[in-house]
Amino acid sequence: MQRNNNLLHRIVIAVVVLVMVLPLVATLLYSLSTHWGATILPDGFTFKWYLDLLGEPRFLASFGRSLLVCICGLFLCIVVMLPVIFLVFLSLPGLKKVFNFIVVLPFAVPPVVSSVGLLQLYSDGFLPISGTFWILIFTYFTIVIPFVYRSMANSFAAINLHDLVDAARLLGASTPKAFFLCVLPNLKKGILSACFISFSILFGEFVFANILVGSRYETMQIYLYNTRSVSGHYTSALVIFYFAFIFVFTLLANRIGNKK
Amino acid sequence: MSYVVVQNLAKSFGDTLVFSNINFTIEKGEFITLLGPSGCGKSTLLRCIAGLNSVSDGHIMVEGQEITDLPPQKRGIGMVFQAYALFPNMTAKENIAFGLKIRGEDKELIEKKVKEVIEIVELQGREDHLIDELSGGQRQRVALARALVTRPRILFLDEPLSALDAKIRKRLRYLIRQVQKDMGLTTIFVTHDQEEAMVMSDRIFLMNAGNIVQSGTPDEVYTRPQNEFVAGFMGNYNIVNEALSRDYFGTTSGLKTAVRPEAIFINEKAQGVECTEKAVPGKIIFKQLLGNVMRYSVDTKGAEFSVDVLNSNEQIYNEGDEVKLYFTKSEINELRA
Numbered sequence: 289m290q291r292n293n294n295l296l297h298r299i300v301i302a303v304v305v306l307v308m309v310l311p312l313v314a315t316l317l318y319s320l321s322t323h324w325g326a327t328i329l330p331d332g333f334t335f336k337w338y339l340d341l342l343g344e345p346r347f348l349a350s351f352g353r354s355l356l357v358c359i360c361g362l363f364l365c366i367v368v369m370l371p372v373i374f375l376v377f378l379s380l381p382g383l384k385k386v387f388n389f390i391v392v393l394p395f396a397v398p399p400v401v402s403s404v405g406l407l408q409l410y411s412d413g414f415l416p417i418s419g420t421f422w423i424l425i426f427t428y429f430t431i432v433i434p435f436v437y438r439s440m441a442n443s444f445a446a447i448n449l450h451d452l453v454d455a456a457r458l459l460g461a462s463t464p465k466a467f468f469l470c471v472l473p474n475l476k477k478g479i480l481s482a483c484f485i486s487f488s489i490l491f492g493e494f495v496f497a498n499i500l501v502g503s504r505y506e507t508m509q510i511y512l513y514n515t516r517s518v519s520g521h522y523t524s525a526l527v528i529f530y531f532a533f534i535f536v537f538t539l540l541a542n543r544i545g546n547k548k
Numbered sequence: 549m550s551y552v553v554v555q556n557l558a559k560s561f562g563d564t565l566v567f568s569n570i571n572f573t574i575e576k577g578e579f580i581t582l583l584g585p586s587g588c589g590k591s592t593l594l595r596c597i598a599g600l601n602s603v604s605d606g607h608i609m610v611e612g613q614e615i616t617d618l619p620p621q622k623r624g625i626g627m628v629f630q631a632y633a634l635f636p637n638m639t640a641k642e643n644i645a646f647g648l649k650i651r652g653e654d655k656e657l658i659e660k661k662v663k664e665v666i667e668i669v670e671l672q673g674r675e676d677h678l679i680d681e682l683s684g685g686q687r688q689r690v691a692l693a694r695a696l697v698t699r700p701r702i703l704f705l706d707e708p709l710s711a712l713d714a715k716i717r718k719r720l721r722y723l724i725r726q727v728q729k730d731m732g733l734t735t736i737f738v739t740h741d742q743e744e745a746m747v748m749s750d751r752i753f754l755m756n757a758g759n760i761v762q763s764g765t766p767d768e769v770y771t772r773p774q775n776e777f778v779a780g781f782m783g784n785y786n787i788v789n790e791a792l793s794r795d796y797f798g799t800t801s802g803l804k805t806a807v808r809p810e811a812i813f814i815n816e817k818a819q820g821v822e823c824t825e826k827a828v829p830g831k832i833i834f835k836q837l838l839g840n841v842m843r844y845s846v847d848t849k850g851a852e853f854s855v856d857v858l859n860s861n862e863q864i865y866n867e868g869d870e871v872k873l874y875f876t877k878s879e880i881n882e883l884r885a
Binding site: 447448451452454455456457458459460461462465469470473474 | 598600619620621623625626627629631632633634635636637646647650651694698
């Protein structure tokens with residue numbers, strides 16, 4: 289009976305893995321194939337599509353733009369949120385409930401709806417940045433707030449914040465010094481994991497980028513969309529490249545998360 | 549003028565009054581203990597004196613200087629926390645040196661001072677370890693060293709031993725007291741453990757519900773409790789009501805009395821001790837071996853008395869034995885209402 293159960297479990301897991309991996313393997317094969325038509329396996333293999341991809345200045349530029357906009361949005365979010373969370377945990381614990389509500393909002397409003405609102409907000413008035421690189425940065429800032437907040441809040445909860453700050457102050461440090469010397473180094477893991485998770489999410493973001501800036505600031509996801517009709521092999525190579533890039537990031541995040 | 553003066557200190561959080569009208573003085577080099585049950589306001593009082601909490605009213609003075617409104621970093625206070633509050637990103641040595649580095653002291657001088665204090669708290673060989681790699685006792689030694697190295701005007705110890713096991717606690721008790729005496733440090737110790745307070749302190753301030761209910765030397769507070777709370781908190785006192793006090797001890801004040809278990813004798817009076825005239829008859833209903841002491845519960849039909857007798861072969865009674873109790877006259881404490 290036990291043996292039958294084990295076999296059943298293995299079959300279920302194998303099916304699930306197969307369903308998840310098969311499209312990826314097929315995409316990988318397609319990106320490496322010279323031609324893949326009416327046969328089970330490709331006619332031949334080549335690195336041509338990857339070489340084309342990495343030799344295409346428009347792709348490299350879009351990759352660079354994606355990196356830039358993700359890093360800037362994330363950096364802005366961390367720089368703004370870190371002192372805010374510190375103050376909430378140190379002096380205003382009553383605001384934790386408010387933050388727990390605020391961080392759910394980006395999930396509650398669909399991207400298509402919120403992008404219309406953002407377009408209206410930034411089209412005119414005091415900050416006319418619609419269609420520019422800046423609107424993406426401010427939008428990405430809001431998208432990653434939940435991930436940054438949750439990850440950092442867990443880190444703050446894991447350290448004895450009040451006692452650490454009190455001890456540092458009694459030893460002569462001002463509150464900012466106590467934060468930078470005694471608190472911040474102990475949040476390293478939380479900050480890094482927040483960065484990796486948020487970066488992975490932002491790097492794959494398409495809806496906001498497409499609606500808010502489109503081809504005026506072509507990110508990698510928009511480039512992928514714009515070149516979808518050029519060649520299936522080429523776009524497959526792009527997808528695999530993107531996947532490999534994010535996979536390395538996820539691995540790094542796991543390593544850091546598990547590191548003692 | 550005393551070294552530390554606390555005048556009419558009060559603290560409330562919103563509508564909740566934590567303590568009020570706190571007055572006491574501490575002399576230079578004295579070791580005093582704020583003793584009391586959880587929630588009595590002793591830690592908040594300590595934090596207020598340290599500047600970690602603001603005060604609602606009153607004054608704090610150290611060496612004649614008003615420090616009530618000074619930030620903590622300017623009060624010259626060293627503090628050891630219950631949960632250590634060591635910086636996990638630093639080694640033991642870096643933790644200890646932190647206060648000196650913040651002050652911008654010379655590197656060689658820091659090295660010398662840190663080495664000295666590591667020897668005082670007996671941490672040699674562990675100084676380069678991260679905090680995670682140290683045991684609870686070692687961590688508390690690091691915390692003590694970190695507080696001592698800056699030569700504070702007052703050392704605050706906020707229940708520093710309560711997270712440690714009994715054996716280490718006893719060793720650290722001795723170490724702290726020794727270091728405090730050697731350095732002549734004025735120290736305020738917070739604890740809920742009366743034994744710890746008695747062993748370590750020059751004077752005890754016993755707190756209850758935001759008030760200092762009695763203060764004095766450990767001997768005074770233990771042997772002369774002024775009210776029922778002190779008698780109950782400081783020892784295993786027998787509290788006797790007004791009518792029985794009159795009947796058993798012949799008191800005339802109409803107040804309750806408290807008698808320590810070791811001030812009661814079974815069947816025969818101790819030599820050289822003046823006891824009350826009346827022998828109170830009773831029956832042993834329970835006995836309990838506490839190591840070197842045998843504790844008997846004696847029912848006198850009016851009250852139940854705990855009686856502690858040195859555990860020897862000569863004086864062993866059994867449950868159900870009919871006995872007579874004699875009370876040491878000088879140890880009958882009349883309690884204020």
